[in-house]
Amino acid sequence: MRILWLSGREMEALLEMGEVIAAVEEAFREHGLGRVQMPPKVYLYFEKGDLRAMPAYIPSLDRAGVKIVNVHPENPSQGLPTVMASYVLVSPATGQPLAVMNATYLTDARTGAAGAIAAKYLARQDSRTLGLVGAGRQARAQLLAIAELFDLERVLVASRTLSSAERFAEEMGKELGVDIKACEVREACGADIVTTTTPSRKPVVRDEWIREGTHINAIGADAPGKQELDPKILRRAKIVVDAWEQAKHSGEINVPLRERQLFREDIHAELGEVVAGKKPGRESDEEITVFDSTGLAIQDVAAAALAYRLARERGIGRELEF
């Protein structure tokens, strides 16, 4: 029996953002239709970080698997990435492991894809400007994904230090051929679509900076206590989460829920319900919409199944004796 190994470099070559968006959108649709299995993430806790096992099964894809991913915020000081992920893809029919993959880029890409899908259903269709709050790896993926679905005229990027925002603007401006400007958070918040990707534990986006009609992708909060938006924004917004069970304890909504500034009934829908047509997306040009992303295991299995199919078609990867 053989198993396919796909390195990080091979995964980057295989996973083209447009295709990842299509695969992840299909996964959200299946989720919205109640046709996936996705038990809660399981955590191990270390002194300087944690490890998460994320299993999921999408019957319509005939694929299942488990992502194993860490978060170690101090890693960069040792020259290692904060997040490193592996994926084991399995055949549901026999349980046979099909492939083991570096899933670090996959994690970036599928998270970017979720932001783009949320914007497709929740942002104004004529959105032309994107504001990024945070200028790290995930900001890059969010920008690449939004650029797939929207004709961006201008991107504004804010970061804790102006220099990192400027570096991001220069690099990504070249790569995408789009006008990108480093700025203050306030200015970035004036864009049609605002995407936050910081690890903040207190709001960085103020209520008075967000105008009517804005769509916000709140990506950064993925653990209890994390929060990027002034809760007042949530109070006047239509809120869509990726999955209620995850978002309530680790998404953007977790702190406001705990502090009773927000309640279950303030949540409009899960993204899958909107994609599946069970709940409406944006209904007027004036409403403020917020997508709260925590990252779902179904996004991973959809992207991993895509990478595996493409790798097989193109003869990429290394076959190992299992």
Next chain:
Amino acid sequence: MRILWLSGREMEALLEMGEVIAAVEEAFREHGLGRVQMPPKVYLYFEKGDLRAMPAYIPSLDRAGVKIVNVHPENPSQGLPTVMASYVLVSPATGQPLAVMNATYLTDARTGAAGAIAAKYLARQDSRTLGLVGAGRQARAQLLAIAELFDLERVLVASRTLSSAERFAEEMGKELGVDIKACEVREACGADIVTTTTPSRKPVVRDEWIREGTHINAIGADAPGKQELDPKILRRAKIVVDAWEQAKHSGEINVPLRERQLFREDIHAELGEVVAGKKPGRESDEEITVFDSTGLAIQDVAAAALAYRLARERGIGRELEF
């Protein structure tokens, strides 16, 4: 960054049973001392089987990881094993994946090791005969492990069909140089140590066949509804489980507990508590002892850490670009 791949063949060469027993015993001791992390197994359910993700962290080993393992009972009709497992071993300090392994043999070996460790603390020290009920892969591992710790004079093996018991007796007798005889279940139950490894859903071992002083390793039951022993045996035995939380819903005790033939207070200890010296093991030559094994993720991480260390020392395995 590089990651080590270890194939099934390499794992079999690396994992010598005596060393696996020592590593797994240490894992049980840490478990008994409350110094491990082991969240519950997470399941995905397929039409013809299931998949389990089993994360664990043993700080004293400085290793963590996740096993991904299926159970597909109809696989042998397609020439595939019922169980196929992979392991992703991780450094707790950085979250970096260190190795990906075929963990199918590891699963056999660490389960065999648990049986031997249980017998070390619970069987009579002068035990010389082993009775096996079931003659599959796991019977083989249990025999190899018990043979490491006891001077076996005679092994009795019973199976659903006499021919498979005879085949087992011939093959394993040659391999171990021990007298092995195929027989009926009743006769196998007369041994000093009795090990059951069947997938049965109703008792195959009758109360009247078990004499005083016997130690039973009940290995087969690993899912709700499974059961190998007449509950009357449990009523007169000192029962040790590997982990109460797992055993109560999927171990040998699950059916008797549900049917109120057995209660929480009838469980003497977890094996780790006995290994750590917190609870006594066998206290007289007359008592009947039962070890209820469901298989713990700490056994896997201990064996995987061992395989990784040995592979590094001996230059075994293939380094892959991560």
